[in-house]
Amino acid sequence: MDTEKRLVVKIGSSTLMSAENAVDSGRITNLVDQVAKLVEDGWQVVIVTSAAIAAGLGALSIEKRPKDMATLQAAASVGQCELSGEYAKAFARHNILTSLVLLTRRDTADRTAYLNARATLDRLLSLGVVPIVNENDTVSVEQIRFGDNDTLAALVACLVGANLLVILSDIDGLYNSNPRANSNAQLISVVNRIDRSIVDACGGAGSVAGSGGMITKVSAARVMMSAGIPMVIAHGCKKDVVLDAALGKSVGTLFCPGEAQHEITSRKLWIALGDAVHGSIVVDEGAKYALIDTGSSLLAVGIIDVEGHFVEGDIVEVRDSQDYVFARGKVNVQSDAISLVCGMSTEEILENSLLAPIAEKPVIHRDDLVVFE
Known part of the structure; x- marks a missing residue:
């Protein structure tokens, strides 16, 4: 498997959705334009996208997020179409094909299914396709959910042997304290080791089982660093953020693996991220x-x-x-x-x-x- 210049970009809901709870076509177009430049330069790119449920609720004119699973999964079904259509249209301007890959934990907890998913993504990339990956919210239930697309993005980065994982969110990166509560909080530009102080900066208790927020991003980074894959957390609306991250420019927070890595085989990657x-x-x-x-x-x-x-x-x-x-x-x-x-x-x-x-x-x-x- 050719692992040269492979990039996984995770795009959060806050980056994709407008204030009116609709898919922001302009933001998608901007991000796709950046990815297209990287593809032209020889990169193979996978996009892990959020916002299926949010997009579906907007399309269905449901203003308040429902609590029943059936409506949420119905919204996800509609939203997947909305999102995949926007990505396909934006990439078509650059003559780039996209595909839709929907995963649940069930698809990765089984070793054979994990290897099949890896083979499919590898083949799509070799064909010049940009896979659009999301959790299959239409059928997922609590027991088989990833719980957040940060974990899914880390898994995909491992699956394809990525050179870099970029996680786009509504925050510039990891701060030494909550910037929304502390105006003196400082952005941490480089993390070489995830110790207790880094976990505490997320407001978490050190568990990789958290769901959502900065703690899941840092938990994903911990696995990426063990796997020898650099990871960047950055603001999704920052100009040329994907291009800058891929080119090695300082943007957001870079989690940089050290030279000495524990041996982490594909089996261990599956253990680290592929099962609950x-x-x-x-x-x-x-x-x-x-x-x-x-x-x-x-x-x-x-x-x-x-x-x-x-x-x-x-x-x-x-x-x-x-x-x-x-x-x-x-x-x-x-x-x-x-x-x-x-x-x-x-x-x-x-x-x-x-x-x-x-x-x-x-x-x-x-x-x-x-x-x-």
């Missing part, structure tokens, strides 16, 4: 050190708490004692069994014939673990 989190495992400092600095597997002896209910094969977060998420992985032991050995030494676990098997195998094998540090 089913719970959390809390570990002590010794286990955290072993996972981050020595690349070890997670053993039962280092676990001090378990949250949620999960079974073998589920994806879970790994937290430290300060409730900070620093890894994600696929478990080999169900939560009920783990809870029985929390805080026990290896010797204590081995002395119990029923629990001894847990001590003899990794709770999360290193090959199924993605570390974000």
Whole structure:
């Protein structure tokens, strides 16, 4: 797969919609013109778009967002047509074909489906098409939703082996505090490491399971940096924002991967973004050190708490004692069994014939673990 000069652009609802709750054709045209210039220069581009529901509500003249799922999904169905039509029309001015790719978590949680999605996107790009990707809100329900298109955009960037992910929103980038509440907040132009201070600047508690807002963008950036893919958060209405980001100019906040990267295979990318989190495992400092600095597997002896209910094969977060998420992985032991050995030494676990098997195998094998540090 040719991964040279591949760009994924995520466009948020605030960038696409006018004050009248209608698709802003002018903004789409402006962004498409920028993408067309990059395509002419040899870039392969995927657009991850939001606003299907908002566009559908506007087209249906529904002023207040409904609460029932049927109306929301009906609006998404109408809105997908509205959006795809606008993109197709704007790109047609440059003789560029578009396609519509609708995904749910169900399409990526399964390994085979994940690989099929990757092959389809790869083929579309090789044919010179600009895929327009969105979550399939028409059929998605809570259990299979990505929850935000920042996560979807990160997944797509991994799928296509992007050189850069650009997330466009209604804010200039990541600030050291909320700029809407603090007039002295400063824009952070470059992030080389996502530590607790960066997560706290988002107003989040360190969980990658948040939905919406800056925390989901930074959570996406954490995976991008582990995958070695730079990511930019910038204001979608800024002049030439996509062009500037692709050309390496300073715009918004750049999340820049360091030189030394943890090995993150396609399987690990799938673990990091392709399935919903089913719970959390809390570990002590010794286990955290072993996972981050020595690349070890997670053993039962280092676990001090378990949250949620999960079974073998589920994806879970790994937290430290300060409730900070620093890894994600696929478990080999169900939560009920783990809870029985929390805080026990290896010797204590081995002395119990029923629990001894847990001590003899990794709770999360290193090959199924993605570390974000």
